[in-house]
Amino acid sequence: MILFIAILIGICFGIFTGLVPGVHINLVAVGLLSVSGFLMTYFDPVVLVVFIIAMSVTHTFLDALPAIFLGAPDADQVLNVLPGHRLLLQGQGYEAVKLTVVGSFLCILVTVVSIPVLIPISIGIYSLVNPVMGWILLFVSVFMILQERGIERRIWALAIYLIAGILGVITFTMPGLKHSLVALLSGLFGISTLIVSLYDNVNVPKQEVTEKIVLSRKELAKIIFVGTIAGGITGLFPGIGAAQAGIMGGQLVGKIKDYSYLVLNGGINTVNFMFSIVTLYSLEKARNGAVLVIMEIMDTISYYQLWLFLFVAVLVSGICVFLTLYIARWFSHLINYVNYKILCFSIIVFVSGFVFVLSGWKGFLIMTVSTALGILPPYVNVRRNHCMGCLLLPVTLFFLV
């Protein structure tokens, strides 16, 4: 019974972190870690981990909503903003969310079913690539930059990647700065996107709740397969997030429509988290903040515990299908009546205040600088995901230097 209560509370926290731009699951997970000693006098560590998994899976479903309806993504949803926003401006915001839900949900099912195969594969691949991890991360960075067309755009992409990387190194080594990642990512991907939206004079048309978009089964199967593989890669390589995997996945499936792209990125985002649990079990490595906290609480997980966590993910993903689409309908209705500019401005104020309370003036300064950098990509016509250099460059340097 206590497990179901933990799942319910985890879902509630996941709704909060998923819907509020700038609030990440890592923040709640770290908060939980700080009181875990006290909580473990009442609950088994497994209960705390179940809470984190329920929250994280819920977050990966719901973070599509602010990305599509408000144009305010977290780092994992960067690639969904443009296609999602395009559909929003055609009155199909609900359909856009539904596509990410389809991707997340089906990719979770494929991942869980493939676990017996994925475990030995992940161990095999990891032992092969671990000695050259730094070079692979460098290759991914170069690959992302070369995806830009034309020499001028590539130079801009390189400059943004390097500046973000230097900013990342400064942020992570700054003494006395708490929750540095929240400040950094809120600026790079959250507030900067909202500021651009404010100046773009976006007029959101009346939203329809329809079933207009239908993908063929063949295309859906191809995208789910690629999404699972690309999401799995993010679980193996540190520093590579859903955005980088999305670009690589996009290359694997070739030219695809906005619809398919949303399914792909929804899937990668969720598989990214699922696979990091498998990586924790098979390699005893943490690939994201929430799993790092799980590792701190439990050190290692047994085979039974792994399956328990996967069943938690399956249960929560089933619930999240209903939950996300219900909230998306509500958003579609509400956005017709809300002043979009006031809404964006309110979120900017909220996130800025949140960062200031959490990280103090140093965090606020980091957020201001990273916001300025995050505004740059759309103005020089390059992808915003180059800002992920803030994580990729420090991790690459860690392996190479």
Added chain:
Amino acid sequence: MREKLLYKLALICVVVGIVGLLFLSSKVETDKIDISRITLADVENDVKIEGRAAAVRNYAGVSMIDVVQEEKIKVVMFVDNVTLPEGAFIEVYGKVEEYKGKPEIIADVIKVKR
């Protein structure tokens, strides 16, 4: 994918998830083990033990407790002061470490059972 089909699949997942959880939930709690079964082969493993707190010694930044069943094991907790009732029956959750060729437990959590 039609929304009805999506909802049907989601409902199936909810049911499968609940059944899986009910089946596995009894198997996953960290098992309590006898002190006599803890050896150096368990070093770095998480364990849960129960026993009487025979002696509590507090030093600066660290407390040591002898936990007794039929055999005895030393439990170390990195806190300033542990106060336990005389002969309290306690549950300890922590990691096995080696000290001077013997296993001891670095405690994360100590619960007083009675």
